[in-house]
Amino acid sequence: MIITKNLQKRFGDHEVLKGIDQHIEKGEKVVIIGPSGSGKSTFLRCLNLLEEPTGGEVWFEDTNITDPKVDINKLRQKMGMVFQQFNLFPHMTVMKNITLAPMKLLGKSKEEAEEKAIELLKRIGLEEKADSYPNQLSGGQKQRIAIARALAMNPDVMLFDEPTSALDPEMVGEVLELMKELANDGMTMVVVTHEMGFAREVATRVLFIDEGIVKEENEPQEFFNHPKDPRLQDFLSKVL
Amino acid sequence: MEWFQNVCQDFYNATIREDRYLAYLEGLKVTIQISFFAVLVGIVIGIIIATIRVSAKQTKSKILAVLSKICGAYVTVFRGTPVMVQLMIIYFWIFNTRGANQILIGTVCFGLNSGAYIAEIMRGGIESIDKGQTEAGRSLGFNGLQTMRYIILPQAIKNVLPALGNEFIALIKETSVISTIAVNDLMKMASFVTSRTYNPLPPYIIAAVIYFVIVVLLTKLLGIFERRLAKSDHY
Numbered sequence: 523m524i525i526t527k528n529l530q531k532r533f534g535d536h537e538v539l540k541g542i543d544q545h546i547e548k549g550e551k552v553v554i555i556g557p558s559g560s561g562k563s564t565f566l567r568c569l570n571l572l573e574e575p576t577g578g579e580v581w582f583e584d585t586n587i588t589d590p591k592v593d594i595n596k597l598r599q600k601m602g603m604v605f606q607q608f609n610l611f612p613h614m615t616v617m618k619n620i621t622l623a624p625m626k627l628l629g630k631s632k633e634e635a636e637e638k639a640i641e642l643l644k645r646i647g648l649e650e651k652a653d654s655y656p657n658q659l660s661g662g663q664k665q666r667i668a669i670a671r672a673l674a675m676n677p678d679v680m681l682f683d684e685p686t687s688a689l690d691p692e693m694v695g696e697v698l699e700l701m702k703e704l705a706n707d708g709m710t711m712v713v714v715t716h717e718m719g720f721a722r723e724v725a726t727r728v729l730f731i732d733e734g735i736v737k738e739e740n741e742p743q744e745f746f747n748h749p750k751d752p753r754l755q756d757f758l759s760k761v762l
Numbered sequence: 763m764e765w766f767q768n769v770c771q772d773f774y775n776a777t778i779r780e781d782r783y784l785a786y787l788e789g790l791k792v793t794i795q796i797s798f799f800a801v802l803v804g805i806v807i808g809i810i811i812a813t814i815r816v817s818a819k820q821t822k823s824k825i826l827a828v829l830s831k832i833c834g835a836y837v838t839v840f841r842g843t844p845v846m847v848q849l850m851i852i853y854f855w856i857f858n859t860r861g862a863n864q865i866l867i868g869t870v871c872f873g874l875n876s877g878a879y880i881a882e883i884m885r886g887g888i889e890s891i892d893k894g895q896t897e898a899g900r901s902l903g904f905n906g907l908q909t910m911r912y913i914i915l916p917q918a919i920k921n922v923l924p925a926l927g928n929e930f931i932a933l934i935k936e937t938s939v940i941s942t943i944a945v946n947d948l949m950k951m952a953s954f955v956t957s958r959t960y961n962p963l964p965p966y967i968i969a970a971v972i973y974f975v976i977v978v979l980l981t982k983l984l985g986i987f988e989r990r991l992a993k994s995d996h997y
Contacts, residue, residue, distance in 0.1 A: 599902070605894060656994075
């Protein structure tokens with residue numbers, strides 16, 4: 523579903539990604555871990571071109587999206603993204619946050635979009651918040667709404683950029699729970715996170731990115747129990 | 763007592779006598795029309811320029827970079843010269859035909875001038891919005907312009923509303939300059955009445971009061987609008 527070929531990204535003289543080759547299949551749940559500054563968020567943001575790669579290619583559903591002729595806006599509709607800072611639109615109600623893109627981009631009627639939104643809100647248990655503004659919600663609620671907003675576009679893949687890092691500890695659980703449900707429903711997911719428990723439980727594959735390359739990748743049991751790369755062993759001994 | 767009677771007589775001469783109050787109303791109509799259309803032109807120019815200049819910074823597009831330079835020059839020129847001079851140049855250069863539409867002259871001149879100021883206000887507003895908002899919009903599949911229109915501008919305008927209000931108020935008062943090219947705005951009408959009564963004080967005081975009332979009303983209106991937009995701020 524997503525293929526990166528020798529993906530590179532540099533900011534000026536600073537080389538953040540030094541060539542990453544990955545195949546992410548439909549239905550996979552890929553969790554990316556690594557120390558801060560390792561390039562894991564940059565890698566994720568290159569997948570939907572929020573960061574423009576400076577070398578290599580990104581393919582999504584058999585289209586080379588790094589080709590300048592490709593309409594990236596159309597393809598991004600199929601790639602939901604969830605941010606560390608939620609990035610809900612503060613001037614709109616929860617309902618408008620969720621229905622804006624389906625109405626303007628998919629040409630759905632207000633009724634259709636709202637019906638879908640209510641369905642999503644029920645699923646995340648926040649239907650009574652439809653008319654609230656983001657400022658009136660807790661961090662955990664905001665992030666769940668942000669996930670619902672992305673889901674309203676019926677994406678084929680969901681990208682999560684440290685979705686629980688800005689949350690109070692007591693709110694991390696509700697967001698991870700929702701992500702687990704999403705995973706169980708078969709959604710293809712790429713998740714950058716520091717939540718090792720989540721990686722262990724949900725991931726079909728875990729990547730360790732350090733110094734701009736994938737140093738180790740494996741299914742979670744092997745990855746956490748028998749890490750081979752010394753840098754990964756060191757990293758895991760500190761975070762586990 | 764006699765003094766008071768004289769004042770009353772002066773004001774009577776400047777308003778009721780020969781139905782002179784109609785002159786102010788006529789002038790007021792012109793002033794309001796010019797101000798209204800100039801504000802609209804100013805907002806449109808301002809938003810376009812601000813969008814171009816901010817977008818040029820974010821992308822590597824050569825065309826945008828050139829446009830941004832042009833917009834920058836426009837802003838510098840219109841902020842760097844007196845509106846009176848601009849009016850004269852626009853009037854004698856572009857509208858050098860007799861009987862050119864007065865409202866149109868005013869709209870063009872003050873709209874262009876105000877556009878330069880509003881562009882800078884809007885640019886500040888747009889740049890004050892967190893980058894994450896743009897990223898959220900783009901990640902949903904909106905293009906740059908749609909993101910600007912649905913997500914960034916509504917928040918930016920809300921943030922700069924007090925500054926915009928200031929600009930509108932300044933604009934309304936500044937339109938009085940147009941009386942110098944014989945456009946029959948409120949100011950011109952006041953001086954016209956003066957030429958009939960030979961007593962300048964009452965007509966100009968009346969004009970001052972009318973300008974003041976317009977500005978106060980506008981301030982109230984903006985206050986209502988601001989409160990409506992602030993709805994999303996309540997916790």
